[in-house]
Amino acid sequence: MNREQLITLVTEKLKLIRTEKALTQDQMSDLLGLSKKTLVQIEKGRIETGWTTAVAVCALCRDSTVLQHELGGDPLEVVDLIANHGTLQPKEKTMGGYIWWKNLSERNGYRLQQNVISNHYRILDTNNYRLLSSFDEQIAMQVWEKL
Template sequence: MNREQLITLISEKLKLIRTEKAFTQDQMSDLLGLSKKTLVQIEKGRILAGWTTTVAVCTLCRDSTILQHELGGEPLEVVDLIANNGTLQPKDKTMGGYIWWKNIHEHGGFRLQQNIISLHFRILDDNNFRLISTFDEQVAKQAWEKLQM
């Protein structure tokens, strides 16, 4: 799949994705930063979504079963592959959390941290690569527990 094919696919499925997520046209256009008129034009097949809109749909609606079915799994992986010419980049490396982060737990080379400003959580490996990042404390703790098994 290439960029144009992904844009076409997202454009064709946008109304289904919006309906699946139970968004009104006003809500979806606001979420994507589009005018309602532009959203309607895309949904009616009169114009194609742009690359930025396509990436936003894949990012913000990544849990859509329609997207996952159409793309054969994780939408962001497809976007990443296309954006990086078919080569997946390694996990994001961080500075290790010496500024703005407090360690909640450390074990087995992994660290569960919380940002002292935004209050979001992340888990880093022993090389400071981010494994997960979330605002949901429960999700972070569940991921932490899985690493400890």
């Protein structure tokens, strides 16, 4: 996934996300720092959100089941990956990847997984801490081989 794809996805799902959060157009436009007129134009498909608005939606609505389903998990992880050109190495606790992840390989308690929706890769340690996230398969495999 890249910036343009995320912007398109947020643009297409914004009204659904707003209704899921039980927000009026006035409330949502205020939350995002947009005019109501701009929000209406986005919801009608006349204009796209910008990168900043897409990021704001992902951050402020990160618990949205619509966003999580469309992105295969935490929206901010996808934003962070895109903003950092496809690779992260945070040590962050995960749920272990039982919903949106398929195990590609497992050894010594480590798991190499791929997200079934966004297709990015990650490596988890024995306690489900994320050692790496990347859209780049080569980078994921290089780190995997070093473990």
